[in-house]
Amino acid sequence: MSASLPPFPKAEQPVDQPELLQLGVAEEEPCLRADAARNRARLLEAAARLVAEHGAAGVTMEAVAAAASVGKGTVFRRFGDRTGLLMALLDHSEKKFQGALLSGPAPLGPGAPPVERLRAFGRAALRRSADELDLQLAAENSPERRFSNAPRRFLRGHVTLLLRQALPDADCELLAQVLLGYLDPAAIHYLTRQCGMPVERLEAGWDDLVARVTRTESPC
Template sequence: MTGRFPSLPLLPPDADAEGVIAATGSALAPPGAPQPLRADAARNRTRLLEAASGLLAECGAANLTMEALAAAAGVGKGTVFRRFGDRAGLFLALLDHREQQLQAAFLSGPPPLGPGAPAAERLHAFGPAVLRHERDHHEVILAARTDPVRPYRVPAARLRLTHVTMLLRETGASGDAELIAHTLLGSLDTALVHHLVVGRGMPLDRLEAGWHTLVDRLAPPR
């Protein structure tokens, strides 16, 4: 992050997925987003997302437009815009459920990714889990990136940063744990992973090995 942007406050070290998204009902909605939907509105949103998922599988993210979704769901285009705001908002909504599943895995799932393993082991498990998540959803994640700063401000990003910072502190890593966490998370960036795997032809195993090397150097065992 550059000096033009204020540092985001870290979430409480014991934050859980429900606590992080309580204010917005979403893991990926930006701060200040509307409150959770009423039951009927939530059902309508789910139907739209199901239609969007079908279109995504058929034609890919590049061809998933608000107009196409409205036609597939049998609603007016205005309804789609009111529900998601814009195309980036639609992609964020599609990603939200899968992001919450990832959060649940590293916050409360089985070790070594979840609680119960030493902090260093959890750090080693965290990178490959995120790498696979970013690889599997890279098309939608990249399509949602219309604002270069937005990915750092959503609750999901803040939670990842808090989680890695907490684990670094538990390992006794020297230096600024929050900045080290940013460095580690930077190696998992979706655009970078996509470039290395698709553009450079690197196997995901190589990226995972790189993560383990970074963890060992930045948070060496005590």
């Protein structure tokens, strides 16, 4: 690809060492009081039970308040709205995933060739989405923020960094955006739930896509 294409705006450009970003708690106070922390954990535990029993559609502010035996206002004060609550539920998983990318064992973490890490990233992202699909879809941001939220920026920066290492002459920012489209939760929902494709087929497709993009032999 031509290196003369205009770059993304600076605010969107990934850094060489992506910062560990969080989903829904960036504006949380640094240290919650002990009672506030317990209340937050209690609300999230109640929300997680509702997801397990009824799916993400069963998670409403009213239902969480009733399950936790608190007033609805308490839930709104803690999480703002339903999206904030769902984002908080995903936060723990997101931090674990980001930590594995930054400092976990290879090939998902550092220490493996970039193409091998890219394959491992996609497979791990597919498995994670398959496990949390309803929750991820329910927590998805509004269309204007879909591609600019903190977790998406982090993942795009990670993929761009690996592509730069493997394909230094390519327009890696645009390639990263295309590759992440394959891992979009809505696409995974369509392929697995409506088309009946097993996750293993999507993993094999990811490996083939990475092989073609990076011009290496497919591992299949």
